[in-house]
């Protein structure tokens with residue numbers, strides 16, 4: 001009975017608690033990957049694992065484990081996809097599992113993402129196996145952490161495994177607990193096919209590679225499958241598992257985690273969370289999909305070279321396959337030309353997308369400062385949702401503006417409570433509560449405008465708490481605020497992509513800070529360039545970029561040839577990420593300059 005031998009599980013943890021290292025140890029111990037092949041952190045190898053020239057994100061690996069009872073078990077280790085611990089990504093993976101290893105650093109204890117991920121696992125009805133990792137550290141306090149697990153999460157931690165992923169301690173015990181505690185999947189092998197798509201990637205040879213968890217029935221090469229959300233049908237060309245390379249198999253059955261390829265060329269046809277069924281004997285009801293996540297932060301993304309617009313759209317479509325939470329639609333900017341307004345789950349997500357576009361798709365991009373969605377109520381009583389500052393109605397038509405507020409949850413050692421409060425207050429936050437987690441740590445809750453979080457809250461929090469604070473937020477409501485749209489003028493011309501929204505009280509100071517910042521960021525030109533910050537028609541601040549003096553240019557001639565070449569190369573590299581606006585060359589950093597202003 002193959003199904004009875006399957007164990008599907010994930011590893012969840014707060015960042016840096018050792019999830020990837022533990023996954024490596026598990027691959028090693030089950031000899032899935034030979035020592036020679038084992039590169040550190042196999043599961044994080046988006047860059048390294050290139051098959052036939054394209055990258056497939058491998059995150060559902062099949063392992064065979066010979067247990068102490070003499071039986072061989074089939075493990076599917078499902079890594080939480082993506083670089084970062086987004087709850088959305090985590091919950092997708094969890095829906096494909098019956099169990100989860102909850103890894104907690106023995107020196108750090110429970111942190112914000114430990115809790116958030118545990119709640120997701122509990123929501124998905126998973127069997128949770130606590131693992132207290134890094135017991136090799138001198139500062140490890142396994143007993144304290146064990147108590148924390150019981151007190152803060154309410155899990156029985158009496159059998160928590162004491163482990164060191166680094167030193168290879170406790171790994172076998174973890175595998176034995178998986179066998180004993182994680183239930184085998186159930187699901188009718190004879191029933192209609194029902195497979196949940198939990199991730200996908202594009203391969204130029206095989207088309208879309210769907211990563212699936214089969215809940216009912218079986219699927220094999222030649223079967224005709226149907227995507228339940230749109231009725232599209234395809235013939236299966238390949239099924240298989242990851243080990244971590246793709247390995248084709250004859251058949252996948254209920255309980256299995258693997259991939260299906262069916263020469264699907266249109267990326268837009270496949271949607272993460274959709275159910276695949278058999279065309280001949282279709283299921284009547286799809287599986288429960290995923291909660292749709294609403295983006296909270298928006299920014300414009302533009303190719304540096306305008307002829308790369310189609311390439312950028314292609315890249316975004318392919319990324320969306322891999323990351324269903326990414327949203328985008330075309331937009332035009334007077335300053336930047338044709339591009340896309342993209343929606344992200346948060347700032348970290350935005351960074352990851354930008355990095356992936358640049359690294360995996362070789363794009364040179366200009367990104368505008370992120371914005372949240374404002375509710376703008378015009379004098380005719382209509383409420384408009386505006387996510388792009390440049391689309392704000394004329395101030396004379398605006399009756400009221402509402403902005404999103406978040407519940408910000410900050411966990412921090414006692415010593416930094418003062419710093420956290422000072423910062424939160426400065427960011428227009430209202431104190432809600434403070435709880436002691438133990439004698440040394442508190443959980444502080446503030447009600448803060450998302451707009452302030454989008455600016456530089458996280459960086460400031462990290463620096464004012466020496467990196468000790470962990471931070472999580474969720475949108476709670478919209479509230480009326482006295483907000484203004486600030487325009488930036490370069491050489492007398494309004495640059496739409498530099499507009500941003502500020503609170504009335506801070507407008508003057510922000511305006512002054514940003515023109516000063518831009519003055520430093522924008523290189524000197526052959527002529528003087530005034531930079532102005534304005535609200536409506538009123539100029540609040542001004543700074544001037546002085547014209548290049550002739551003798552600065554003269555320095556480039558004569559002299560050391562290699563130095564001159566270096567200078568030219570530097571200029572060329574700098575050029576790549578410059579955008580010419582009117583006749584002023586503006587570097588990428590300028591568009592994000594509103595993000596950090598002091």
Ligand code: GDP
Nearest residue numbers: 013015016017018019020021133134164165166
């Ligand atoms: P992840 O962010 O949860 O995937 O964490 P990683 O596996 O990348 O580990 C974060 C850091 O902790 C790395 O520097 C690891 O080498 C280190 N680490 C992981 N497990 C252990 C352990 O058992 N003991 C010690 N001392 N360090 C560990």
Ligand code: MG
Nearest residue numbers: 019020021044
């Ligand atoms: Mg990792």
